[in-house]
Amino acid sequence: MMTEDNSKSETVQLHPVGETSLEESSKDWSNESYDPHDHRHLPNPTNNWETLVHLLKCSLGTGILAMPQAFARAGLVTGILATIIVGALVTHCLRVLVRSQYAACKRLRVPLLTYPESMAAALEGGPPLLRRFAGSLAITVDVFLVVYQLGICCVYIVFIAANIKEIVNPYYEMPVEVHMLIILGPLIAFNLIPTLKMLAPFSALANVLTFVGLAIVIYYLVSGKKSDAPLDLWGSPTTFPLFFGTILFALTAVGVVIALENNMATPKAFVAPFGVLNGGMTIIVLLYVAVGALGYVFCVSECRDSVTLDLPKGPLATSVLAMFSIAIFISYGLHCFVPVEVVWRGYLLPRLSRSGAPPARLRIAQYALRVSLCLLTFILAVAVPQLGLFISLFGALCLSALGICFPVIMEICVSFPDKFGPFRLRLYKDVLLFVVGVIGLVAGTYSALDAIVRTFFRDNPAPLHA
Template sequence: MDARNGETLRLHSTNMSPKGDPGADTSGSNHLDSPGKGSVEDDYDPHLHRETEGASNNIEALVNLLKCSLGTGILAMPQAFANAGIVTGIISTIVVGIIVTHCLDILIKSQYWVCKTKRVPLLTYPETMRGALSAGPGFMRKLAQPSAACVDSFLVVYQLGICCVYIVFIARNMKQLVDPYQELRTEWFLLFILVPLMGFNLIPSLKMLAPFSMVANVLTVLGLGIIVYYVSSDKKSQEPLDLWGSAATFPLFFGTVLFALTAVGVVVAIENNMKTPKSFGAPCGVLNTGMTLIVVVYVVVGALGYKFCVSECSDSITLDLPNNWVSTTVLIMYMVAIFISYALHCYVPVEIVWRDYVKPRLEKAGSQRLRLWEYVVRIVLCLITFVLAAAVPRLGLFISLFGAFCLSALGICFPAMMELCCSWPDNLGPGRIKMYKDIALFLIGIIGLVAGTYTALVAIVNSFM
């Protein structure tokens, strides 16, 4: 499965113990690691008040983080390196990995601080954003209330974007299999998978999807192993490697790497479900260890895949494999895995739209057909992803677009804003260094969002000309 899986739902699951009082909202010292003078009672630790069934230990959490990071994002890394050049690609992937890891760390610490000041064991990402901004400078406090809806919007767009990527991935790989026998347009394959995916998306429970998720994980790991073997033992193109790439295409690389590396939902879900959550963000804890290994794997796959096909890299490295029975098996395994993963990812926007926006209004109106309306929401959201995929069947550009637009905000800008607010005004470090660091991160996120989104949209338009 991909780094963005069904566990992202935990972003919107507030698991409160009776020991916590969600109504207690007292102000405190704005420090991410510990409350300080004037804060709520120092003895309240949100971690100790969580009631989590089947909590995972450190090794299990690390395995979950690793296995959830092998999906369509990693398959697009060779093309990302083609946009950046091999030297720039290696260095930039490491730098982006460091930035993303740091931002995920401060997101988790911000969530802990807001939970501590509100004396609740757990908060969702939107609630954490609202709570953090409420403690910040005056102009930030004015943004606190609408910030939750803003986070929800980005999460919905992001998850639907992943679903669009998955649809195009399945259709493109089906076309790769069928083309030797009968050449058809990609749009026909989109139609072939519409009804099966829509039916699979009507499954109402994550528990019912869990066995399918296990199958998807096994198929993905096996498929990736075969791909690495092929690209390291053969060569598709004899072109010389581009070492430094082009500034014009670098934003496409940035969007793809963000899409591949930034696992906001998985990271929050895994930390929330740990027996010892304090070890998650430790110097050699689950987050740093897992992200280090993930970055290494992504650099290896990107570099080997780019060396294999150079400028001829397709949107997904699976489309560049030799035409034989082994590569056919890899295509089928990934298609099945991504088909299963589609329902898991579509579950998240369904929950946000249905539970937080549609269902409350229907209950207020006295509707007696809530289950029917839930199915309607599922079908409508599924159709939206198909319309977008059919309108722009460009896998690599989709990945860059949604990576730059959504994850620059969710993975960089928002965590930087939260840390600044939680540290305001007395815990910004010597010379207010933390403030300048967070401003720099915010600017990096904004530049990545604007430049990456613009470049991807221009490339999408040009691809039709």
């Protein structure tokens, strides 16, 4: 989930990266006279424990609830092993991203940089062939961040509507699209809240509901009656890309990680060997393996898009559906805040300000943007009301780039020309990771789009196992 710190960190413009000359870009990245951490004067920095809690909270949402279905696509043994491997890969790439941002801040002598600014700064100091792409790749990062966050909002609309439908079905059955239409008005109203400070109390409520609901889900998976269907241990290569997209969506909280490190009182503890990132990701991966394996054993090939929909009927299970629906409704406003801020502060506000627009017109324009983005996510959710396919698509498309490809490109640039280590191992490692990211992006995106086409345009629902 998105935190208040994350939204701020993605929108504050701290340095005009594009104005840096190529001559300055080629300076030594290891300038020891400036440490960005010493110049971060934060009004309310978080300690290590608070940062760990935020990291755990941000990773326990719709992604973890989709893990049983992901295991149904990968097989039990493959799912366990692949989740651990992908978790280690994601953790390493997040460390690479944080270290590369630190190097970019060091060269530009600024305490903080956003992800797009860091990408531009890294490329401007990298190989001459890449320097010309500094501006375009920075914009590309913005595009992927906006698409990813709007994708999360689409997933949330589908999730909320599906859970509400499950609650009211015993009394009155309606298509899931009707439930989406019913919640559209409240979502728009909630998305018009102008500041994250006003959303903070709602975010605290969402945290409590999420943890209580997850505890009840695990209780059901452990104590409930298991399916008698045979388990698939190894899965199929044709459905594995969908698993890869889902696990990337679930584990890769790129913007959150950047924000958490940027707002720590002791940022060096974030990427220490036994620091916040490694410790938090270890706990997260273990939880994902547990929920995925237990959920798959519980429902086998009948796993639905969210494990909450597989729980047996009863008041306690209904309360879980209600708790997660409320928590994800609140989280929608937090996640939609990010693309609003990126588009508004990065693109629309500068143009309107240059045209001399009065404050009243600026307010109207910002509210229009909020409503437009909310309507866009609603239309996409109605068009593809399949939570699992949404998660796989946006995980493969956006997070393969944001969480793997872009960080290693940045590391190559900040290590250029002579900091690749013995035998240039870092360069070969980064090239290998880039290839893995591209393969995951292409294969995962193709598989998700193919499943969407087969499900909705050929009247042939996509199977879990080919």
